[in-house]
Amino acid sequence: MTHADAETALREELHRIAPDIDVAQIDADADLREEFDIDSMDFLTLVTALSKRLEIEMPDADYPRMQSFNALVLYLAGKSGQ
Amino acid sequence: MAYDPIEKNPEIARRANMADYARARAEFSWDAARKQIDGFPGGRLNIAHEAIDRHARSGHGAQVALRWISKSGQRQDFTYQDLSRQTNRFANVLKGKGIGRGDKVFALLGRVPELYIAALGTLKTGAVFCPLFSAFGPEPIRSRMEIGGAHAVVTSGRLYKRKLKSLRADLPDLQTVFLTDGQDPGTETLPSLMAQAAEDFDTVPMAAEDPALLHFTSGTTGTPKGVVHVHEAVVAHHVTGQYALDLKPGDVYWCTADPGWVTGTSYGIIAPLTNRVTMIVDEAEFDVTRWYETLAGEAVNVWYTAPTAIRMLMKAGAGAAQAQAFPALRFMASVGEPLNPEAVIWGNDTFGMPFHDNWWQTETGGIMIANFASMDVRPGSMGRPMPGIEAGILEIRDGSVRELTDPMAMGELALRPGWPSMMRGYLHEAARYRKCFRDGWYLSGDLAMRDAEGYFWFVGRSKDLIKSAGHLIGPFEVESALMSHPAVAEVGVIGVPDETAGEIVKAYVALKPGHTPSEDLRLEMLGHARKHLGPAVAPKEILFRQNLPKTRSGKIMRRLLKARELGLPEGDISTLESDEA
Numbered sequence: 243m244t245h246a247d248a249e250t251a252l253r254e255e256l257h258r259i260a261p262d263i264d265v266a267q268i269d270a271d272a273d274l275r276e277e278f279d280i281d282s283m284d285f286l287t288l289v290t291a292l293s294k295r296l297e298i299e300m301p302d303a304d305y306p307r308m309q310s311f312n313a314l315v316l317y318l319a320g321k322s323g324q
Numbered sequence: 325m326a327y328d329p330i331e332k333n334p335e336i337a338r339r340a341n342m343a344d345y346a347r348a349r350a351e352f353s354w355d356a357a358r359k360q361i362d363g364f365p366g367g368r369l370n371i372a373h374e375a376i377d378r379h380a381r382s383g384h385g386a387q388v389a390l391r392w393i394s395k396s397g398q399r400q401d402f403t404y405q406d407l408s409r410q411t412n413r414f415a416n417v418l419k420g421k422g423i424g425r426g427d428k429v430f431a432l433l434g435r436v437p438e439l440y441i442a443a444l445g446t447l448k449t450g451a452v453f454c455p456l457f458s459a460f461g462p463e464p465i466r467s468r469m470e471i472g473g474a475h476a477v478v479t480s481g482r483l484y485k486r487k488l489k490s491l492r493a494d495l496p497d498l499q500t501v502f503l504t505d506g507q508d509p510g511t512e513t514l515p516s517l518m519a520q521a522a523e524d525f526d527t528v529p530m531a532a533e534d535p536a537l538l539h540f541t542s543g544t545t546g547t548p549k550g551v552v553h554v555h556e557a558v559v560a561h562h563v564t565g566q567y568a569l570d571l572k573p574g575d576v577y578w579c580t581a582d583p584g585w586v587t588g589t590s591y592g593i594i595a596p597l598t599n600r601v602t603m604i605v606d607e608a609e610f611d612v613t614r615w616y617e618t619l620a621g622e623a624v625n626v627w628y629t630a631p632t633a634i635r636m637l638m639k640a641g642a643g644a645a646q647a648q649a650f651p652a653l654r655f656m657a658s659v660g661e662p663l664n665p666e667a668v669i670w671g672n673d674t675f676g677m678p679f680h681d682n683w684w685q686t687e688t689g690g691i692m693i694a695n696f697a698s699m700d701v702r703p704g705s706m707g708r709p710m711p712g713i714e715a716g717i718l719e720i721r722d723g724s725v726r727e728l729t730d731p732m733a734m735g736e737l738a739l740r741p742g743w744p745s746m747m748r749g750y751l752h753e754a755a756r757y758r759k760c761f762r763d764g765w766y767l768s769g770d771l772a773m774r775d776a777e778g779y780f781w782f783v784g785r786s787k788d789l790i791k792s793a794g795h796l797i798g799p800f801e802v803e804s805a806l807m808s809h810p811a812v813a814e815v816g817v818i819g820v821p822d823e824t825a826g827e828i829v830k831a832y833v834a835l836k837p838g839h840t841p842s843e844d845l846r847l848e849m850l851g852h853a854r855k856h857l858g859p860a861v862a863p864k865e866i867l868f869r870q871n872l873p874k875t876r877s878g879k880i881m882r883r884l885l886k887a888r889e890l891g892l893p894e895g896d897i898s899t900l901e902s903d904e905a
Contacts, residue, residue: 279459
């Protein structure tokens with residue numbers, strides 16, 4: 243999967259959870275949960291949706307690599323390239 | 325199914341602060357408990373003195389009181405001496421702004437050291453401290469600050485811009501806004517004020533009945549309730565910390581609750597400090613690996629957490645826990661909603677000790693019913709009443725009250741008032757407060773049973789309140805926010821079961837003529853709700869309906885929505901006038 247595909251998937255899934263947040267307005271390198279105002283439950287919903295949509299495993303141990311929007315895009319792009 | 329009790333090794337029971345429950349109950353008196361705190365001459369006292377200064381002055385100033393772990397994982401230690409000085413500085417900052425006795429100081433902050441310093445510094449001045457959860461959106465913040473009559477608030481530059489700035493015009497009492505970082509017109513810069521403030525402050529001696537804390541809780545109808553607690557509550561915080569959490573001086577203790585909720589204040593600030601432990605405060609949100617690393621790496625002795633977090637750890641599997649060892653861990657407790665028996669047993673299998681569930685409410689100020697360290701744990705039970713607390717199961721019918729004493733009789737869980745941390749009122753709502761009492765009982769609003777050995781078992785809530793991830797949410801507050809969307813004609817909000825969060829908030833919406841249900845509209849409404857309520861309160865699910873079930877008087881029947889959601893019998897529907905479609 244390309245970087246752009248990963249970003250599209252993330253954007254769309256985030257929009258389903260936090261439709262009030264405009265991706266263009268956020269700091270893509272800052273804390274994802276804070277930027278999108280999502281709680282732990284929302285974060286789990288996001289991870290579940292992404293792993294289902296992209297058919298990849300996203301184990302808890304990898305959460306430290308999903309802390310910002312950009313980090314998560316990189317993670318997803320790298321993950322599906324494996 | 326029934327689960328076997330988890331028996332305690334007699335050696336472990338012997339080492340507990342309360343080694344013999346029956347004896348402790350028989351011998352306990354609140355007057356004796358009062359002697360465990362210092363107090364000031366003339367029967368006066370101050371929570372902040374009991375929490376910090378008495379330790380700093382009795383040779384424990386160098387002990388770490390608060391170890392803060394930042395999101396990025398950096399650690400910062402505050403000794404009792406440091407906290408004493410910092411809270412003195414904060415008290416002087418307030419004094420310099422003319423804020424003192426009886427004024428309301430709010431905090432809207434994440435778990436940062438400034439929050440703890442503001443809480444205790446506020447109490448030193450005699451002002452009332454009111455924490456707000458930082459995941460609240462502007463609407464819950466506005467209503468709580470308005471009801472509370474906030475004079476000052478401590479917040480971050482970011483939270484101010486996002487949630488508070490636009491509300492200033494609606495909050496005329498709010499004169500002073502302290503920012504912990506950054507600058508904004510009309511606000512004060514806290515770091516520079518703290519740097520200039522003197523390090524000495526004479527803590528104001530308060531009467532036992534002077535208000536100290538204001539906590540908001542949700543009601544089924546109407547606005548949130550401002551629950552008032554007094555300085556004397558510290559007596560109950562202190563002894564419940566000893567008995568129900570088994571806190572011992574010098575322990576490393578981690579309460580994962582946010583101080584925006586009552587647990588995070590009573591047992592995340594006050595009880596641990598009065599019992600002179602070292603508190604771990606983690607700024608970050610829940611994360612499986614990080615939590616296990618914190619438990620192991622900080623050598624946590626006592627851990628107080630919540631069912632949602634425990635269930636998320638269970639989901640992550642045994643492997644994550646097996647990567648660490650927890651030799652320091654001695655006692656684990658849970659609160660927020662009933663902990664399912666599977667989770668209690670999982671705790672026992674994973675950590676070699678069960679989670680000790682306990683029960684209390686914002687109104688009770690402290691733990692009332694608990695599984696104690698020396699007592700066998702009955703998985704799924706909330707335990708037995710604290711020494712000094714009398715609990716009963718009541719049948720309330722046509723205004724008359726009868727205590728049910730048969731084992732496993734179901735009724736409303738009630739308590740005999742009189743313990744120090746009992747609420748002293750709902751702010752500005754005397755009638756609502758009076759309704760909580762009947763025939764010398766405080767009515768909890770929860771349904772429960774008591775077994776033959778005196779263990780209490782939670783059955784359900786007698787009202788429509790929703791408990792999601794341990795947070796109590798009033799359906800009315802959520803419905804009001806959705807009603808403010810231009811396309812909404814009517815809305816009913818209920819809690820639906822969720823394996824991890826206990827319940828999640830679900831909204832049923834009927835649209836005004838001219839609006840058609842669509843995915844775009846659903847997302848727009850979800851965004852609208854999140855913007856007003858914040859992620860902790862906003863619904864996670866929204867469903868469109870042509871019409872909602874209503875009574876003749878037009879009241880939406882949440883009970884019926886819920887029965888249908890769960891596939892349960894619909895019960896008495898004689899008042900149903902207009903049904904859903």
